[in-house]
Amino acid sequence: MTIGEFPAGSGSHEEPNLREQAYDRMREQIFTRELPPGGLLSEVRLAKAYGISRTPVREAIKQLAQVGLVRLVPGRGAFVTELAPHDVVEIYELREQLECYAIRIGARRLTDEQIAELETLADEADRLRDANDLKAAFELAVATHRRFTRAARNVRLARILEQLEDESRRVSHMTFMRPGRLAAALAEHRDILAALRARDGDAAETALRVHLRADRDAAVDQFAPDTY
Incomplete structure (x- = not known):
């Protein structure tokens, strides 16, 4: 992936927008490992690559630290947070408890129209996979999964899940x-x-649990054997 440039702006009202764009770009690059785990985030390099000043980059890095994607080390700088197998297991343990509870409730609350929408999304994800557009199929699968876990229509539960997002x-x-x-x-x-x-609801919970545990195992398998 090539780091693209952002449109230049001179007005102060554009600064928050540039910060948001820097945040979104760095976030995606952390997900895809273009910004690798443990890597140093250079404000100068990123600002140059993005075609913006260092200020929105600095603010975006602080925001990424708040959600756990970046680690700030006084006197050394900002680093992409590293993940270990136990981190993956902890994340999935928490997701399993929260999401399985959510879908069990959601099975009773989803409307026929909402289920039809979910089936349409599943059909489209299959079509994209068959067309070898794997990234788009993955993104749609993530969006579909998110709808599964928000089906309970519990605002407080949704807020907790968003913190894990x-x-x-x-x-x-x-x-x-x-x-x-x-x-x-x-x-x-x-x-x-x-x-x-x-x-x-019971079958939905069981199916989601199977799915989450398979995802967990697939993630842990990405680590070198000597790390766990």
Whole structure:
């Protein structure tokens, strides 16, 4: 992936927008490992690559630190947070508890129209995979999964899940790197959908648990054997 430039701006009102763009770009590059785990984030290099000043880059780095993607070390600088197998396991343990609870409730609350929308998304993800547009299929699978876990329509639960969003998304990119995992994940989504269509909360919870544990194992497999 090539780091693109942002449109230049001179007005102070554009600074927050540039910060948001810098944040989104760095966030995506952390997910895809273009900015690798443990790597130093140079404000000068990033500002030059993005075609903006250092100020929005600096603010974006601070924001990334708040969500756990960046580690600030006094006197040394900012580094992309490193993940270890135990981090992946912890993230999935928490997701399993929260998301399985959410989908069990959501199975009763989803409307027929919402389930039809989910099935349309699943069909499109399969089409994209068959067309070998794997990145687009992955992004759609992530969006579909997010709808599964927001089906409970519990605002406070959704807020907690959103706090895990960036760490979860980073790990999801690791599962995507394992050959064959995307196709398996889409098939698992079909099992979840079948349970939702039947309004079977227990079956939906079981299918989601199977899916999350397979994702967890795929992510852990990306680490070298001597790291766990």
